[in-house]
Amino acid sequence: MPQGVEHQQLYLDNAATSFPKPEAVYQAMDAFARTSLANPGRAGHKMALASERILDDARHLLNQLFHGKDPERFVFTLNCTDALNMAFKGVLTEGDHVITTDLEHNSVSRPLRAMELAGRISLTRIPSDSGGTIDPDAILKAITRETQLIALTHASNVLGTIQPILEVGRIAREHDLLFLVDAAQTAGVVPIDIQSMYIDLLAFPGHKSLLGPTGTGVLYAGPRARIQPWREGGTGGDSSSETQPCDLPYSLEGGTPNVLGVAGLAAGIRYVQERGMQAIHEHEVDLIERLWRRLDELPGYQVFGHRDRSRRVATLSLKSEMLSAAEVGGILDQSFDIAVRPGLHCAPYIHRALGTFPDGTVRVSPGPFSTTEDIDRLATALAEIAL
Numbered sequence: 001m002p003q004g005v006e007h008q009q010l011y012l013d014n015a016a017t018s019f020p021k022p023e024a025v026y027q028a029m030d031a032f033a034r035t036s037l038a039n040p041g042r043a044g045h046k047m048a049l050a051s052e053r054i055l056d057d058a059r060h061l062l063n064q065l066f067h068g069k070d071p072e073r074f075v076f077t078l079n080c081t082d083a084l085n086m087a088f089k090g091v092l093t094e095g096d097h098v099i100t101t102d103l104e105h106n107s108v109s110r111p112l113r114a115m116e117l118a119g120r121i122s123l124t125r126i127p128s129d130s131g132g133t134i135d136p137d138a139i140l141k142a143i144t145r146e147t148q149l150i151a152l153t154h155a156s157n158v159l160g161t162i163q164p165i166l167e168v169g170r171i172a173r174e175h176d177l178l179f180l181v182d183a184a185q186t187a188g189v190v191p192i193d194i195q196s197m198y199i200d201l202l203a204f205p206g207h208k209s210l211l212g213p214t215g216t217g218v219l220y221a222g223p224r225a226r227i228q229p230w231r232e233g234g235t236g237g238d239s240s241s242e243t244q245p246c247d248l249p250y251s252l253e254g255g256t257p258n259v260l261g262v263a264g265l266a267a268g269i270r271y272v273q274e275r276g277m278q279a280i281h282e283h284e285v286d287l288i289e290r291l292w293r294r295l296d297e298l299p300g301y302q303v304f305g306h307r308d309r310s311r312r313v314a315t316l317s318l319k320s321e322m323l324s325a326a327e328v329g330g331i332l333d334q335s336f337d338i339a340v341r342p343g344l345h346c347a348p349y350i351h352r353a354l355g356t357f358p359d360g361t362v363r364v365s366p367g368p369f370s371t372t373e374d375i376d377r378l379a380t381a382l383a384e385i386a387l
C-alpha cells in the first residue's frame with residue numbers, strides 16, 4: 001500500500017495505468033516541484049536550466065533503454081494516444097496505404113479510420129490468429145505499391161499476446177516502408193531495440209510499465225520518418241524564427257512540456273532498470289499463470305488468448321458464462337473492493353474476432369507490486385461470484 005494511505009482498493013488494472021508507482025517516483029516529483037519547477041528553457045536562468053536538464057536526462061535514459069539513434073529523437077507527449085496521432089498525422093500524405101491489424105487500440109484504429117473515411121489514405125486490417133498473434137506473412141502479402149506504413153501493436157491490450165515485431169520490422173525495411181510500433185503494453189516490461197528491430201516510429205506511454213505519472217508519453221522519431229508538426233508554438237529556444245524550428249525534439253514539442261511528469265517518469269525508468277525488466281516481466285507473468293491455474297479448476301469462466309508465457313505480458317481476459325463482463329467487474333468493485341477492467345478495452349476489432357463484442361471481457365492486469373495474495377483474493381472472489 002502507498003505510504004500514508006489507510007485504505008487502498010486491490011488494484012489489478014495496470015494495463016490502463018500502473019498503480020502504485022515506486023516510492024522514488026513520488027519522491028522525485030515532490031522534490032522537483034518544491035525546488036526547480038520552472039519553465040524549461042535552453043537560454044534561461046538557473047532554474048529554467050535545471051528544468052531543461054530533467055528533460056535531457058530523461059531523453060538519455062530512454063535512448064539507453066530503447067537503443068535509439070540519439071536522445072533528441074525522443075519527443076515528450078501527453079500520453080501514447082498523443083504520440084500515435086503525432087506520428088500518423090505527421091507522416092501520412094494523400095494516397096498512402098497503411099497496413100494495420102485487428103489487435104489495435106482505438107488510438108491507432110480511430111485516427112487511421114478517420115483518415116480513410118476522409119479519402120486521404122487506404123487501409124488494410126490484418127486479422128490475428130485464434131490465439132491472438134499476427135502472422136508476418138499476412139502483412140507481407142498485403143503490401144501494395146502505395147503502402148507507406150505498417151502500424152502494429154507490440155502486445156494486445158486485451159489478450160496480452162506479444163507480436164513478432166522483429167519479423168514485421170524486417171519486412172518493412174526490406175520494402176522501404178515506415179514501421180510504427182505501439183508499445184503501450186510493453187515499454188518497460190519487454191525489451192525493445194529500436195535499431196535492430198527496424199523501428200522508425202515508437203509510441204509509448206510513460207504512465208504504464210515505465211511507472212511514471214499520467215500525462216506522460218513519448219514518440220521516438222527515427223531518421224527515416226519525416227514528421228510534420230501539427231502543434232506549433234514556443235519551444236524555449238530561438239524565438240526569432242517566424243515558423244516552427246525543424247530540429248528534434250523541439251519541432252514537435254511546442255508549448256510548456258510536462259516537466260514535472262517527466263521528473264517522475266525518469267525515476268520510474270530508473271526503478272525499472274534497477275529491478276530489471278526481465279525480473280518484472282517474470283513476476284507479472286507468474287501471477288497471471290497462477291490466476292489461470294485457479295481458473296482451470298473453476299467452472300463457469302472462459303479465458304482468451306494463447307498461454308505461452310514467453311510470448312505474453314501480464315494481461316488476461318476472461319468471461320463468465322453466467323454474468324456479463326460489466327456485472328462481474330461491478331461485483332468485484334462493489335462487493336470485493338477489487339479493481340479490474342470490464343468491457344471492450346478500446347479495442348473493438350479484436351473483441352469482434354473473439355466473439356465477445358459488444359459485451360467485452362473482464363481484463364485482469366497485475367503490476368510490479370502485485371502479490372500472490374492479491375491473485376488468490378481475486379480467484380476466491382471469482383469462485384464466489386460463480387456460485
Ligand SMILES: Cc1ncc(COP(=O)(O)O)c(C=O)c1O
Binds near residue numbers: 015184
Ligand atoms: C495498445 C494501446 N495503445 C494505446 C493506448 C493509449 O495509451 P494512452 O492512454 O497513454 O493514450 C493504450 C492504452 O491502454 C493501449 O493499451
